[in-house]
Amino acid sequence: MPLLPAATVRAALRLTTERFAAELASPTDRAPDWTDRAPDWNDFEWRTAIAVSVMHGISALLADRLRWAGPPHWQAFLEEQAEQGKLRERKVRALLTRLDEASRRANLPLLAMKGSALLALGLYEPGQRPQSDVDLLARPGDFDATHQLVLKAGYAEGVTMWKHRDYLPLDALAVPAFGEHEANPIKIELHTAVHERLPVREVAITAQVFPADAQPGLNAYPSLAALMRHLLLHAAGNLCGCGIRLIQLHDIAALAERLSQADWDEALTTASDGLPAWWAVPPLELAQRLFPSHWPHERLARARAAALAACPARLRRAALHYPLDQVSMSRYSVPMLPGIEWSHGVIEALQCARLRLHPGRKAVAQSRRAAANVHAFASSPWVDQSRWQKALRFLLGAPPRVTTMYSLRRAMAYEPAHANFA
Structure with missing residues (x-):
């Protein structure tokens, strides 16, 4: 199926993204009437829906949450993604076990970050949350030893960026399968700091997230507040570059219910730039707007007020009205100066x-x-x-954005592997 004019593509991206956000936000027992009915989309919009669900990492969640059935190729896609999500989660868990055992033997304390930490908390049903990589945080003095540990685990050194160093499995596929698939590689990203550039100001929170009493092996965050702090900073970096994913916002909303007032004070405390967590305001505003039933507003109020006061006025105004499709992977094109606000x-x-x-x-x-x-x-x-x-x-x-067009073209060519598809 060929791609259509840019205006048509933009409209399809917006339509499908907004619908899926609304579907994820409505608990089954309180869902509006329209969630019982499949959208009246044309063939291109259904193919765009496949691309959007992959880009936002929500395919397996949708397979569990949707109360309606779409066309056969859409249903086959969801079934495959739910199955492959479970298979990949088993691979991730097995890799984490291997890394934990190896780091214990090597006397190396490491922090298993973001998706790995959420996996350990059990916020999702098996296979619901995708994880394309394992993020590890090592103390700077342990970087070389951890590098050798990862190589011995069957990985090859990739690219060193300002935030981390990449590693890919030695048997990684040259062309990955579309969406979640057991055969797709699980990358490892090795960090010695947790920081983002927003857009040029560097904000670091390493001291707050690495456990002071870390033991050899894979460690958890010192608190739920530290995990939330990292999720918010990472989401801020993606929002700044117009690349947030729905699954990231869903993570924040799902974890929010577990935090006490003291946790929120810790999560939004002063960072390396000497200011309260001003960068947390946009992801919090967007997550609260998309998933309003999850928020403990009274517990969050005090810490949020300090962060809001430190947030640039232009960014505060923009955050109140961020359209999801314009600040996420659903955006058709990236502005010349993303994140300047x-x-x-x-x-x-x-x-x-x-x-x-x-x-x-x-x-x-x-x-x-x-x-x-x-x-x-x-x-x-x-x-x-x-x-x-x-x-x-x-x-x-x-x-047009390279990654968005790539996902759209793969979705246009998608054919389910199930032989019973018709």
Whole structure:
């Protein structure tokens, strides 16, 4: 099925994204009447729905939550994703067990972050939450020893970015299967710090998330507040780059119910830039708007007020009205200066513009190496274009987003593996 004009694609992305967000937000026993009926979508919109569910990591959740049946190819897709999600979760758990045993033997204390921590908490049913990689946080002095540990676990060193170093399994597929699949590689990302650039201001929270009494092996976060703090900072980084995923916002909402007032005070306390967690305001606003029934507003109020006061006024206003499709993986194209509203003042905004236009040779080289390891980018001619060609393309109109177009094209070509599909 060929892709349609940009306006049609944008409309389909918005339509399907908003519907799925609403479906996930409504508990079955309180769902509005329309959730009993399948959407009246055309063939292209149903294919877009497949792409959106994969990009947002919600396919297995939808398989469990939806109260209606769509066309056969949609139902077959959901069934496959639910099955493959369970198979992949078993692989992730097995990998975590191996890493835990190896790090105990090596006397290395490591923190298993984000998805691995959520898996241990049991916030989701088996297979519901996808996990494409395992994030490990090591103390800086333990980096080399942990590097060797990962290599011995059957991994090859990938690209070193400013946030982490990538590792891929030695038997990784050159072309991954679409969506969740048992055969797709589980990456390892090794960190020595937990930080984000928003968009140029670096915010670090490493000291708050790594356990002070960490023992050899894979450790949990020191508290639920520390986990929430990391989820919010990571979500802020993705929002700043217009790349948030629905599953990330769902994680925040699902965990929010478990936090006490003291937990919220800890989660939103001052970070490395000397300010309360101003960066948490946009993901919190969006998560509360999408999943309103999950929020303990009274417990959150005091900590949120301090974070809100530290948040730039322009960002506060924008966060109140963020359309999900425009700040998420559903966005058709990325603006020339993504995240500029996150700047604290004119100087940071100018720095953001300068780095976007002239990121420097080292940053460009790192981006190219990273893109070569991601099939969506490696298969796109956009990556090989020069800076001036890309700038010219933006002047003529923001180009389609590489990852979004990749998911759409794979969804257009998707055929379920089940032989009984008709």
